[in-house]
Amino acid sequence: MNCENIKFMRVRYDIIGDIAIIKIPKRNDKEVGILIANHILSKCKKVKVVATQIKPAHGEYRVQKFEVIAGENRTETIHKESKCFFKLDINKVFFTPRLMYERIRIARLVNHGEVIVNMFAGVGTYSIVIARHSKPSIIYSIDANPDAYNYMLQNIEINKFTNTVVPILGDAREVIMRKLINIANRVLMPLPELAKAYLPYAILTLKNDGGYVHVYDVYHRNRGETINDLFNKAIRDYSKILNNKVKYFEFKLIRVTRKIGVRLYQIVMDIYIVK
Ligand SMILES: C[S@@+](CC[C@H](N)C(=O)[O-])C[C@H]1O[C@@H](n2cnc3c(N)ncnc32)[C@H](O)[C@@H]1O
Incomplete structure (x- = not known):
């Protein structure tokens, strides 16, 4: 609207x-x-x-x-975005309409038949937009917040994706360790606060022959620094983490998803990884 x-x-x-x-x-x-x-x-x-x-x-x-x-x-409402409906309570779950472009961007990258793990799914936003606009075989959608999980259940029903989107309540690390090892073509990590700590679990859930991880993180741009300096900082940080962990990795794209404060930027990195 x-x-x-x-x-x-x-x-x-x-x-x-x-x-x-x-x-x-x-x-x-x-x-x-x-x-x-x-x-x-x-x-x-x-x-x-x-x-x-x-x-x-x-x-x-x-x-x-x-x-x-x-x-x-x-404080409960139904939000419409990219031909999807999201029921949510703004006081009980995380939601921002400002990531609309980012969600559809990811959806358009998805190939037919992909297995996707969304580690921090919220009310199902990315998962449902992907299911609506691409043809994945399955999207495991994990969230630790019981309210977000309950809205995700409803949103999967409302949008009619009960065959594609599998909601899971729990901590992404535990869920992956328990039942999602070596299964994903693509992993979404839309939670900057756990990006570095949970990257090893994103790698664990990737298939052995490789796939994509979409990592979201927040970086501060110091005085005199450009956005490119900030991207280089992120690439250095993540290269350090990945160097000893995987056989091959390549940064396919890095962009600002939104500005969240004074010189504070949320960024996304699309990283191709073979482990
Ligand atoms: C920034 S929100 C993103 C939600 C959703 N992807 C979106 O963009 O609307 C991060 C989500 O991660 C969930 N979360 C936090 N810690 C988690 C964990 N350890 N495992 C799984 N989900 C977690 C939160 O409950 C929250 O819904």
Whole structure:
């Protein structure tokens, strides 16, 4: 949904389903926020709830905290993206609409019949977009947050991918060690906080004849550094980890997925690995 009215007001916002999440400028207080929120509700008919973030993504499950400041008093919604539907509660699970391009980019890389392991699947976003736009044989979708897992179950049903997307509740490392060794053509690691620590398990789940790992990490760009310096730093770090662990690796692509703070960038690396 694209709400021109909010854009016009120059308020920073995200739309998740029918919830508008606005960023109230620091100099403005909550009352100004409520005025803006009510204006949004009156001008933008698709928005039913206006919320504002009170705590950024935190903890193991990377959940943010939002406060509803106008409209219906709820935080559950259904978000539509790339012909998929995602039911979720913004106060119980991680979700950002800002990775829409990244999800469809990955989906378009997937070859017919691939076995995929999504180590940090959330409510099923990447897995369901891949199932909708490509023809993998199976996508194992792991998440440790019981709320994310429950929404993933519902989203698999809603989008009708019960034959392709297999939801698994648990810690990705334990699940892989228990039952997903040497099976994947492609592994997704959309959790920067565990990228380096869990890379060995991504390698374990890859097939013996090799495959792709999509690693997401966060890098800080120091004063005077360019984005290319930052990419080189990431390539050096990951080469160090991979050098002693695998027979062959090649960085196929590295790009910024989103800027998440002052000189702070989330990046993705598509790495081809033969172990
Ligand atoms: C940044 S979110 C990404 C979710 C989803 N891929 C998306 O983009 O919407 C990371 C997810 O990893 C899950 N998680 C955290 N630690 C985990 C672990 N050890 N094993 C499996 N999932 C984990 C969190 O619950 C969260 O849903």
